[in-house]
Amino acid sequence: MEPSPKRMPTLDEVAQRAGVSRTAASRVINNAPHVSRAKREAVERAVRELGFVPNPTAQALATRRVGAVVLAVSSDEPGLFADPFFAEVIVGVSAALEQTDLELILLLANTPRGRDRLERLLRSRRADGVMLMALRGDDPLGRLAEQTDLPVVFGGLPLTGEPRWYVDADNRGGARLAAEHFVRTGRRRPVMITGQVDTQVAVAREQGFTEGLALAGVPLLGIEAGDFTEDGGAAAMERLLAAHPAPDALFTASDAMAIGALRTLRTRGLRVPEDVAVIGFNDLASARHTAPPLTTVHQPVRSLGREMARMLVGAIEGHDPSPLILPTRLTVRESAPDASAGPIVPTVPTVPTGV
Amino acid sequence: MEPSPKRMPTLDEVAQRAGVSRTAASRVINNAPHVSRAKREAVERAVRELGFVPNPTAQALATRRVGAVVLAVSSDEPGLFADPFFAEVIVGVSAALEQTDLELILLLANTPRGRDRLERLLRSRRADGVMLMALRGDDPLGRLAEQTDLPVVFGGLPLTGEPRWYVDADNRGGARLAAEHFVRTGRRRPVMITGQVDTQVAVAREQGFTEGLALAGVPLLGIEAGDFTEDGGAAAMERLLAAHPAPDALFTASDAMAIGALRTLRTRGLRVPEDVAVIGFNDLASARHTAPPLTTVHQPVRSLGREMARMLVGAIEGHDPSPLILPTRLTVRESAPDASAGPIVPTVPTVPTGV
DNA sequence: CGCGAAACTGGAAGCGCTTCCACTTCTCCG
DNA sequence: CGGAGAAGTGGAAGCGCTTCCAGTTTCGCG
CATH class of the missing domain: 1.10.260 (434 Repressor (Amino-terminal Domain))
Structure with missing residues (x-):
């Protein structure tokens, strides 16, 4: 004691x-x-x-600068943080912070208790700034975060309103790439597994995908919501197949859900990519290890973390950095091969040449 | 400003x-x-x-308790932290800390700069205690950490010496389970891919494996060192095959390396598990997604985090908690099926019945 | 040489909260 | 009804560092 x-x-x-x-x-x-x-x-x-090292607490009290920022991950899913996505974000954040003398406080706010702590932290000047991630829908935290006079950088847009500072990936554009890829490779009966509807990423990815299809005049056969987890993806695929027995393309709002969907496709005897081509979203390590390897929309997750941190530092220093949208691109692997460049998989008769 | x-x-x-x-x-x-x-x-x-919330900095200065602990991950591999292992540890730590009013400071010390900051942090009373993970060999940080009068809990034993407080998984016992499984299922030409030799986990897993084989009188055909990454595992497998063309079992000190090894086995035309059975170590999500799914030694990673945090809190409160060794167990999947209980894979002729 | 500007110096007043200590006021019971 | 001990109270001294401010020196140069 x-x-x-x-x-x-x-x-x-x-x-x-x-x-x-x-x-x-x-x-x-x-x-x-x-x-x-x-x-x-x-x-x-x-x-x-004397081996003197200044006492940071005393310095903080005197200067009114704490020397720390917090990265808060707010979600209901307890396991969500285990998604390698966050590890990657943290690496980026940490790399950027290393250049400064700010410490990183990590706050996982998935329980009511955790959210209380986050709220308290926001009002207590325990940090000089906050990065907020994974807000569900109209999480009150968002508003609370804006009320505080601490600089707050959002990682990913909240569902409503546009915060002063945020960095996000081009979810809509990325999803559109997926649609275009399907269209180009001749798929005409696409379905989609989206995320929770109260999630901005889900909405944006859904929007981009339907948009891309619409531009080519290809109708979206069906859509089901998962919860960004593997099991959720598997279940959504079941529902999808029940309603639409013969899709020839599947786009999911995350790799994890794609992996789950692959599982049910396999058990249902559908071949990937011969019968149905699959595209996921994220392109983290796991996408390379699926069978077949997953074609997926790549987003620069580490950069996202890095830019969030930089933006926050800028805001703390009194500048007013502009919001940032990071580009996404399509990583083509075997689950949805290019029509032209012959992939490793044997020729696929069911796939007619692209548009 | x-x-x-x-x-x-x-x-x-x-x-x-x-x-x-x-x-x-x-x-x-x-x-x-x-x-x-x-x-x-x-x-x-x-x-x-008034909406008053006490200023934590002032409280800290007056009470001489900062209200924060740090989790430091020290390594040379910049990408190492992306291993889902750490995400899982953090979830555990965070869950335990949530019960207290301690904040979590995360410090990735993979660059020289990062190590400086860690060192500075250790002497500056910026936190009330420290959890230290992934120490390479005789990392000077270990000693430094012990010199400070801050409580320090080690996650995983350092290579030399036994710290006062630590929690570790039973690496040796787990590796032994792997050996026993091979022996039981009739494998007689095992090889191993270990980790960096200056790593306690690598040493312990190697030790446990050879020990288990020795007890059954089965010789270890060959051993190569990887670096806990996928590519390292793939390369190690190449070397192994060059020296020993026909192993019938492979144990790797991590799942990531197993995944890499699976890749080279496949390209070399060797079937898993028919030709060579493969067992990894960790059993995180990715082990379920390999082709075939990976048999692997399971360690309770989240608990590891939780117990580290609890131990640290205990130490901070002036108790003297005892070190902890968490149990490991074997998760059997298709890459090294049980001899008895027929797995999902078709009967495997090349695998004689176990001892 | 003289003088204003520029460079030093250190005392003292905080930053916002805890806690010791010396009192004052209750309570309760023989 | 008296007195001891418990409970309540607030002044004041810090916790360790920054920074304003009012001087004191030093320096360049006409």
Whole structure:
């Protein structure tokens, strides 16, 4: 319960040892001007000898800057965070933060308790800024986050309203690429598995896909909602097949759901890509390991993290960075091969040449 | 650059508004005794009306408890953190921390800069305790961490020495299970892909595997080191096959390496499990998606995180928790099926009945 | 040499909260 | 009814660092 036995040296001790005022010592460790060379060196020596490291808490109190930002992942799905997506985001965030002297506070707000803590944190000046991810629909957190005077950067747009700062992937454009790929490779009976309807990514991906199809005059045969998980994808595929027995293309709003769908396609005896071509969304490691390897819309997840962090730092420093939309592209693998360039899979008779 | 326009109400303002001393107000928000019912209520009302939330920095400075712990992941591989393993650890840590009022600071120390920051953090009382993961060999960080007077919990044993507090999975026992499974299912020409030799997990898994084989009198045909990545596993498998063309069983120190090895086995025309049975280590999501699905040693990763956090909290509170070894078990899938219970795969002629 | 500008210096006042301590006021019971 | 101990109270001293401010020196140069 007691704090700590060994006490760290304080700035006063350093000053005393160096024979200067505390003010001067402070100036030296912050390498501010107005300190003579001699004193500077004396302080530096004292710092070295004493092994002094400034107490961040005291600095924070005095400067009113905490030196930390939080990355909050708010969701209902408890397991959602296990999605490698977030790991990748964190790597990006962390890389950007490493260039600064900001610490990263990670907050998983998937339980009521967690959300309370996030809310409290938002009002308590425990951090200098916040990155908020995975907001479901009109999560009140979004509004709360905007009310606080802390800079808040959104990772992915919320369902309603446009926050001042955010970075997102071009979900709509990416989904459109998927539609175009299907059209180009001659698929004419596409279905889609989307995500929860109260999710901006689901909406955007759905929109982009139908849009892409519409432009080519290809009707969307059917659509079902999953929950971004593998099992959800499998179940949605079941429902889809019940209603539309013979689709020839499937687009899912996430790779995980594609993997689940692949499973039910297989058990239903449908071949991929011969009978139905499949395109997912995300292109993380797992997309390469499915059977067959997954064609999928790639989004630059690590960059997303990096840009969020940079944007937040900018906002904290008083600039007003512009929102960012990161590009997506299609990674073609065997589950939905290109018509032209012959893929590794044997020639597929059921797929007529593209438009 | 400037801190923040709107100022939050302070305890003084609360006290004033409630007509009590600051001391009393403080007592109320910490719900300490020695406050009359009347004053308590007055303060509570004032808190509500003002929307007061105590400033954590000031609290930290006064109490000398920061209210945060750090989870440091130290490694050289920049991409290592993307391993879903860590996401799972974090979920566990976070779940445990949620019960307390400690915040989680995440520190990825894979660059020199990152290590500096970790070191600085260790000496600067920026957190109340530290969880340290993925130490390579005799990482100096280990020793540094022990020197600080902050409680430090190790996730996984370091290569040398036994820290005061740690939690680890039973790597050795798990690897032994793999060996026993091979022996039981009649495999007699096993090879292994281990991890970096300066890694405790690699050593322990190697040890357990050879130990298990030795007990059954089965010689280990060959062993190569990977680096826990997929590509490393693929390369190691190449080398292995060059030296020993006909192994009938492969154990890898991680699932990722198993996946890589599966790839080269496939390109070399070797069938899994008919020609060579494969067992990995970890049993995270990806193990279910390989072709064929991967038999693998399961370790309770989330629990590992949870127990680390609990242990750290215990240590911070002044107890002296005992180190923990978490059990591992074998998850049998098609890549190394049970001899007895017929798996989903067709009968495998090349596999004689087990011992 | 003289003088204004520029560079130093360090005392002191905080940053917002906890807690020790010296009192004052109740409570309860013999 | 008296007195001891418990409960309540608030002033004041920090926690360790930054920074304003009011001087004191030093320096360049006409």
